[in-house]
Amino acid sequence: MTIAQLKLQEPITLPCGLRLPNRMVKAAMAENCADDDYLPGENILKLYEMWAEGGWGAILTGNVEVDVRYLGSPRDMSLNENIDRDRILAAWKKWAQAVSKDGTPAIMQINHPGRQSPAKVGARGFFEKSIAPSPIPLHLGDGILAKLASALVFGTPKEMTVEDIRRVVSQFAETARLAAEAGFAGVELHAAHGYLLSQFLSPSSNQRQDDYGGTAKKRAKIVVDTIKAVRDAVPKSFCVGIKINSADYKNKEQLAACIEQLEDIAAAGVDFLEISGGSYEDPQMMQTTTPASASTVAREAFFLDFATTIRDRFRHVPLMVTGGFRSRRGMENALQEDACDIIGIARPAALNPSLPKNLIFNAEVKDEDARAFTRKAPDLLLPKLLGIKVVAGGAESAWYQKQIQSLPTKA
Numbered sequence: 234m235t236i237a238q239l240k241l242q243e244p245i246t247l248p249c250g251l252r253l254p255n256r257m258v259k260a261a262m263a264e265n266c267a268d269d270d271y272l273p274g275e276n277i278l279k280l281y282e283m284w285a286e287g288g289w290g291a292i293l294t295g296n297v298e299v300d301v302r303y304l305g306s307p308r309d310m311s312l313n314e315n316i317d318r319d320r321i322l323a324a325w326k327k328w329a330q331a332v333s334k335d336g337t338p339a340i341m342q343i344n345h346p347g348r349q350s351p352a353k354v355g356a357r358g359f360f361e362k363s364i365a366p367s368p369i370p371l372h373l374g375d376g377i378l379a380k381l382a383s384a385l386v387f388g389t390p391k392e393m394t395v396e397d398i399r400r401v402v403s404q405f406a407e408t409a410r411l412a413a414e415a416g417f418a419g420v421e422l423h424a425a426h427g428y429l430l431s432q433f434l435s436p437s438s439n440q441r442q443d444d445y446g447g448t449a450k451k452r453a454k455i456v457v458d459t460i461k462a463v464r465d466a467v468p469k470s471f472c473v474g475i476k477i478n479s480a481d482y483k484n485k486e487q488l489a490a491c492i493e494q495l496e497d498i499a500a501a502g503v504d505f506l507e508i509s510g511g512s513y514e515d516p517q518m519m520q521t522t523t524p525a526s527a528s529t530v531a532r533e534a535f536f537l538d539f540a541t542t543i544r545d546r547f548r549h550v551p552l553m554v555t556g557g558f559r560s561r562r563g564m565e566n567a568l569q570e571d572a573c574d575i576i577g578i579a580r581p582a583a584l585n586p587s588l589p590k591n592l593i594f595n596a597e598v599k600d601e602d603a604r605a606f607t608r609k610a611p612d613l614l615l616p617k618l619l620g621i622k623v624v625a626g627g628a629e630s631a632w633y634q635k636q637i638q639s640l641p642t643k644a
Contacts, residue, residue: 236596240568241561241576245290247504247551251338251418251472253575255290256568257589260507260555260577261342261421261476263295263306263630266638271301271311272324279641281331284582288590290575292332296344296423297412299404302357303364305346305428312408315356325415338418340472343408345401347429348390348438364397365390366432366439366446398445398455401429406462409473419472422459425509426478430456434494435481449490453497460501474553476507479539488539492546499550507553507577508540541572553577561593561603581605583636 236242246252268274284292298304298311313321332339348365370389373379393401409420424430432438433455439446445454456475463473475498482491495506540554555577558564564576581588584606593603 236594239561239565239594241565242594245551245574247472248502249419249472249504250470251504253290253338254336255288255589255594256575257288257290257564257593258553258575258577259284259287259289259292259582260509260553260579261293261295261423262579262583262637263309263634264637265295265306265308265634267308267310270316270320271298271304271309271313272321273310273328276638276641277310278327278331280637281328282334283586283640285332285334285337286590287582287587288594289337289582290589291338291340291418293340293342293421293577294328294332296342296428297408298355299343299345299401299408300355302355302361303346303350304355305344305349306351307354311355312404312411313356318411322411322415325411325417329412329416333416333418338472339416340419340421340474341408341412341417342421342423342476343405343412344423345404345429347432348387349427351386352388362388362391364393365429366393366441366452368392369438369440392441395443395445402455402459402462405459406466409463409471410466413467413471419474419504420463420467421474421476421505421507422456422463423476424456424478425476425507430459431478431481434477436490449493450497453494456494457497457501460498460503464502472504473502474505474507475503476509479508482539488542492543495543495547499547503550505551505553505575506543506547507555508543508573509555509577544572551575555579559605559607560600562600564593578605580607580633583633583640584608586640 241257242255244252244254245256264277264280266274266276281292296305296309298309301311301313301315304311329339348363348369348371350363353359368389368391371383371387373383405422412420422430424434433445434452436452439452441447444451446452460473460475467473482488499506540552544552551574553575554567554573558567558576558578559581567573567576578588585592588605592598592605595603
């Protein structure tokens with residue numbers, strides 16, 4: 234099969250009408266290098282200009298927080314109600330222009346970390362707690378030091394009131410509205426990796442007994458409300474995607490709950506669904522060496538078996554799978570087998586920002602050589618010995634984050 238015959242290189246048009254020139258998408262990765270006002274600075278613009286030249290079908294940004302009081306890391310970009318809206322709009326316009334300078338669709342991932350917002354990170358007061366569906370602290374491990382780390386770094390979150398929930402929904406809508414005004418082609422709601430929307434979807438972190446909890450359907454209400462609010466805030470041609478967490482669904486009962494939730498989520502109007510996995514409590518998405526089943530390894534994606542199950546139930550929703558894809562053959566096989574519509578690439582893009590152009594779609598590179606390079610970051614032995622899962626898993630994620638931050642200096 235020649236490069237021109239690859240399904241991977243075929244365009245795809247999403248339900249909103251947005252056309253991706255190919256099916257290889259740069260997935261979201263946290264940059265953690267915003268300026269002092271949580272806006273994209275020159276380094277971010279240079280970084281995204283590099284990715285823009287890489288031949289991607291679309292480029293998803295790292296997560297942009299919808300509330301500056303609650304950040305996932307100190308240098309997250311965020312909607313910031315403490316500065317002038319026009320200033321945010323001007324900065325985001327430059328960002329959107331950098332991403333789409335060669336015609337690549339720019340999609341902003343938007344997020345709220347919920348209970349995964351560390352103390353002293355963001356613009357909230359020193360004694361102000363993080364927020365969550367229920368007042369359940371993060372479980373970072375079973376050891377005494379792991380429990381101490383959870384208490385000191387994250388604490389026990391405040392249970393959200395209905396007013397809090399409605400405020401978050403409106404913040405997602407306002408962030409999407411501003412992204413559309415700035416020239417982004419769409420947004421992706423982050424409902425994975427243990428962040429706030431994911432916390433609502435999961436019974437382990439959502440033990441409410443009101444309209445927002447108690448059943449799988451009620452746990453999805455905030456997500457459905459958010460999608461509808463975003464849709465009302467943006468043009469019909471604006472893309473609205475969502476990312477969900479395969480690691481939350483490990484048995485038939487949990488999978489049935491996921492399908493029930495996705496029925497309402499899909500009906501609310503999403504243009505694509507991304508499947509990923511892992512969270513701070515189970516940092517599967519942070520590690521390149523996590524053991525996987527033989528069938529998963531054979532298809533080169535950690536989460537593909539789960540995605541295939543979802544695929545069978547929601548064929549009308551374009552499906553993007555992110556995690557584990559490294560070779561041209563592996564990506565193409567997943568598409569040819571109709572397991573997904575879009576291939577998401579994260580960490581390899583941190584090491585080779587022009588991966589589609591200079592490797593995967595390069596006709597001079599043979600199939601057996603068309604394999605993305607990744608590397609395993611040095612292990613941190615002490616956190617593993619202490620049983621602190623988030624630190625052990627986060628070491629590798631932090632290493633790749635440094636590679637992202639260094640890319641503009643290599644341009």
